[in-house]
Amino acid sequence: MRLAPRSLHARLLVLSALASTAALGVAGFTVASVLERFVIEGLDERLDSQLTLLASVVAADGRIDRARLEQRLATLQAGPGWRWRIMTPTETTGSSDFPILDPGPPHHRPPDIARDDSSRLIPMEGASEAGVPVHARRLTIQTDAGPVTITAAAPRDVVLRPIRGALMPLFGVLILLAGLLTTATLVQLRVGMRPLRRLREQLTELRTGLRGTVDEDQPTELRPLAAELNALAAQNAAALAGARQSAANLAHALKTPVAALAIDVRDDPARSAQVARIDTTIRHHLARARVQVANHRMATALAPAVADLVETVGRLHLDRGVDFAIAIPDDLSVALDPHDLDELLGNLLDNAARYASRGVTIEAHRARDDARRIEVAVSDDGPGIPTAARDKVMQPGVRLDEQGDGHGFGLAIAIDLTAIYGGSLTLEDATPSGLRVVLTLPTA
Amino acid sequence: MRILLVEDDADLGPRIARALRDENFAVDLADDGIDAAHLGETELYDAAVLDLGLPGLDGVSVLRAWREAKRDLPVLILTARDAWSDKVAGFKAGADDYLVKPFRVEELVMRLRAMVRRASGHAQPRLECGPLRFDSQVGQFELDGLPLRLTAFEWRVLSQLMLRKGAVIERLNLLERVYEGDADVDSNSLEVIIGRLRKKIGADLIETIRGRGYRLTCPA
Numbered sequence: 090m091r092l093a094p095r096s097l098h099a100r101l102l103v104l105s106a107l108a109s110t111a112a113l114g115v116a117g118f119t120v121a122s123v124l125e126r127f128v129i130e131g132l133d134e135r136l137d138s139q140l141t142l143l144a145s146v147v148a149a150d151g152r153i154d155r156a157r158l159e160q161r162l163a164t165l166q167a168g169p170g171w172r173w174r175i176m177t178p179t180e181t182t183g184s185s186d187f188p189i190l191d192p193g194p195p196h197h198r199p200p201d202i203a204r205d206d207s208s209r210l211i212p213m214e215g216a217s218e219a220g221v222p223v224h225a226r227r228l229t230i231q232t233d234a235g236p237v238t239i240t241a242a243a244p245r246d247v248v249l250r251p252i253r254g255a256l257m258p259l260f261g262v263l264i265l266l267a268g269l270l271t272t273a274t275l276v277q278l279r280v281g282m283r284p285l286r287r288l289r290e291q292l293t294e295l296r297t298g299l300r301g302t303v304d305e306d307q308p309t310e311l312r313p314l315a316a317e318l319n320a321l322a323a324q325n326a327a328a329l330a331g332a333r334q335s336a337a338n339l340a341h342a343l344k345t346p347v348a349a350l351a352i353d354v355r356d357d358p359a360r361s362a363q364v365a366r367i368d369t370t371i372r373h374h375l376a377r378a379r380v381q382v383a384n385h386r387m388a389t390a391l392a393p394a395v396a397d398l399v400e401t402v403g404r405l406h407l408d409r410g411v412d413f414a415i416a417i418p419d420d421l422s423v424a425l426d427p428h429d430l431d432e433l434l435g436n437l438l439d440n441a442a443r444y445a446s447r448g449v450t451i452e453a454h455r456a457r458d459d460a461r462r463i464e465v466a467v468s469d470d471g472p473g474i475p476t477a478a479r480d481k482v483m484q485p486g487v488r489l490d491e492q493g494d495g496h497g498f499g500l501a502i503a504i505d506l507t508a509i510y511g512g513s514l515t516l517e518d519a520t521p522s523g524l525r526v527v528l529t530l531p532t533a
Numbered sequence: 534m535r536i537l538l539v540e541d542d543a544d545l546g547p548r549i550a551r552a553l554r555d556e557n558f559a560v561d562l563a564d565d566g567i568d569a570a571h572l573g574e575t576e577l578y579d580a581a582v583l584d585l586g587l588p589g590l591d592g593v594s595v596l597r598a599w600r601e602a603k604r605d606l607p608v609l610i611l612t613a614r615d616a617w618s619d620k621v622a623g624f625k626a627g628a629d630d631y632l633v634k635p636f637r638v639e640e641l642v643m644r645l646r647a648m649v650r651r652a653s654g655h656a657q658p659r660l661e662c663g664p665l666r667f668d669s670q671v672g673q674f675e676l677d678g679l680p681l682r683l684t685a686f687e688w689r690v691l692s693q694l695m696l697r698k699g700a701v702i703e704r705l706n707l708l709e710r711v712y713e714g715d716a717d718v719d720s721n722s723l724e725v726i727i728g729r730l731r732k733k734i735g736a737d738l739i740e741t742i743r744g745r746g747y748r749l750t751c752p753a
Contacts, residue, residue, distance in 0.1 A: 340613050340614070346542075348613075351637070352552055397625070398617065401620050427618065
C-alpha cells in the first residue's frame with residue numbers, strides 16, 4: 090500500500106499540514122512549559138518566603154520556639170490545601186493532612202534563593218491523602234542537634250488553574266492558526282499549480298492537433314519542460330512528414346511495376362485478378378498509412394476546397410453528365426489538414442458522382458446544437474444503399490460493388506478520417522432517392 | 534490519332550505504347566520531362582499521356598510549359614499519386630483527365646478517345662456521316678450497319694476525317710497525326726491510304742481539295 094498520495098496537490102497539502110501541525114504543537118508545548126515555569130517560580134517564591142518565616146522559629150540548638158511559631162503562623166499565607174511541617178531530630182510539628190512528597194523533577198529546581206553551606210532548598214511533588222496533587226519546597230538547615238527540615242506545600246491547582254486559564258485561549262488561537270495556514274497552503278497550491286494545469290491543457294491541445302507548439306513563456310521551472318515538449322512535438326511532426334513521404338515513395342515504387350505487370354497479364358483473367366488484388370492491397374494500406382499519420386489541424390476554408398474538388402470530380406466523371414449543386418457559405422472553415430479534407434470530401438463526392446443518376450448536392454452549415462461543429466452533407470440521386478446493407482458498408486474496406494470501386498473503399502477512408510478529427514459520419518436516405526452522407530467536422 | 538506518351542519507367546513506357554498502338558493510336562514515347570516539353574511544343578498531337586514524376590522536368594511543369602506555349606492538346610495525367618489533393622493540383626495545372634496507376638488499358642484507351650472526341654467539339658460518342666458510323670468510344674467504324682475492317686493507318690486517317698467531318702484538313706496536319714515521330718514517311722503514302730479508304734467506303738465521301746488537303750463530305 091502506498092502511503093504517499095498520488096496527487097502532487099495532495100502530497101504538498103499533507104506535508105504542509107503535517108509541518109504546520111508539528112510547528113504549532115511545538116509552539117504550544119513551549120509556551121505551556123514557559124508559562125508553567127513562570128507560574129511555578131511565582132509559587133516557589135511564596136513557598137520560599139513561608140520557609141524563611143518558619144526557619145526563623147528554629148533555634149540554633151534545634152529546638153522550636155513555640156511562641157514565635159504561633160506568632161509566625163498567623164502571618165503565614167494560606168489557603169485551602171496549603172500545608173507546612175517542621176521536622177527536627179527530636180520532634181515533628183505542622184499542619185494536619187500533610188501530603189506524601191517526592192523530590193520534584195530536576196527542571197523545577199530554580200536557582201537557590203538562600204544557598205549557603207548550612208541550608209539546602211529542594212522542590213518536591215506529591216499528593217495529599219485526598220489525592221490532590223501538591224507542589225512543595227523543602228529547606229534543610231543544620232542545627233547543633235542535627236538537620237532540621239522545613240517543608241511548605243501548596244496544591245498544584247494553584248499553579249495549574251492559571252496555566253489552564255492561559256492555555257485554553259492559546260490553543261484556540263493555535264487551532265485557528267492551523268486552519269489559516271492550511272487555507273493559505275490550499276490557495277498557494279491552487280495559484281502555484283495553475284501554470285502546470287495550463288501547460289497540461291496546452292499539451293492536450295498539442296496532442297489533438299489544435300495547436301502546433303506549447304507556449305514557451307512559462308514560469309522558470311516549467312520553461313525547460315515546455316521547450317522539451319516543443320522539441321518532442323517538432324520531432325513528431327518530422328517523423329510524421331517522413332512517414333507521409335515514405336508512403337508516397339512506396340506508392341510510386343510499387344504502383345509503376347504493378348502497372349507494367351497489369352499490362353503484361355491483361356489477357357489472362359486469373360492473373361489480372363491477382364494483380365488487381367495486389368493493387369487493392371497496396372491502395373488499402375497506403376490509404377491507411379496516410380490516415381493514421383493525419384492529425385495536423387489547421388483552419389481550412391471549406392468553400393474553395395469543395396469548389397476545386399467538384400471541378401476535379403466533375404472532370405473525372407465528365408461523360409456521366411452529373412450536375413453538382415454547391416450550397417456552402419464562404420465563411421465556413423474546418424479544423425482539418427487541407428490534404429485530409431480533400432481526401433475526405435474527394436472520396437465522398439467521387440462516390441456520389443459515380444452513383445448519381447443526374448445530380449449531386451453538397452451543402453454545409455454550422456451545426457444547430459453545437460457552434461463548434463460544421464455539418465456537411467453530400468447527397469446523390471442514385472439508387473442509394475438499402476438500410477440493411479449500411480452497417481456492412483460502414484465496416485472498413487467492404488465493397489458493395491466488387492466491379493470497379495464501390496462505396497466501400499472511399500467511404501472507409503472517409504469514416505477513418507472523420508473519426509481521427511473527432512467528427513462523425515452517418516448514412517441517410519436522400520429525398521426522393523439516393524444516398525445522403527452527413528458529416529460533422531470541427532470548426533476552425 | 535497521335536499520342537504523346539510521357540513515361541520514364543523503362544518497363545511501363547514501352548508496354549503502354551504497345552497497348553495503345555494495338556488500339557490504332559500512333560504513339561511517341563518520351564522518357565524525360567525536357568524531351569516531353571519540347572515534343573509537345575513542336576509536334577502535333579491529338580492528346581498526351583503524362584506521368585508526374587519525371588527526370589529533368591516534373592510532369593506538372595511540363596504541362597504548364599505546354600499551356601504557356603498555347604498548346605491546348607488534351608492531357609491525361611497518368612500517375613501513381615492517388616491523393617485527391619494531387620488530382621486537384623493536376624486539373625488546376627491544366628490537365629483534362631487523371632488516371633491512377635495501376636490502371637486498366639481499356640480505361641486509358643476509353644478516356645483518351647473521349648478526350649480527343651471532346652477536343653474536336655463532339656459531345657456524343659457516336660458520329661455519323663452518310664452511310665458511315667463511328668463509335669468513338671469503342672473506336673469502331675460501321676458502313677451501312679456492318680463493321681468496317683481497317684488497318685491502323687486507315688483507321689487513323691478516317692478517324693481524323695470523321696472527327697472533323699465537313700472541314701478541310703491540311704495534308705501536312707493529317708500526316709503529322711497519322712505517323713509517329715520517328716516514322717520514315719514516303720511522300721506518297723498518304724495518297725495510298727486515302728485511295729484504299731475510298732475503295733472501302735466509296736469514292737465520294739473523301740474529297741481531295743487540291744493544294745490543301747482532304748475533307749469528309751457527308752451527304753445530306
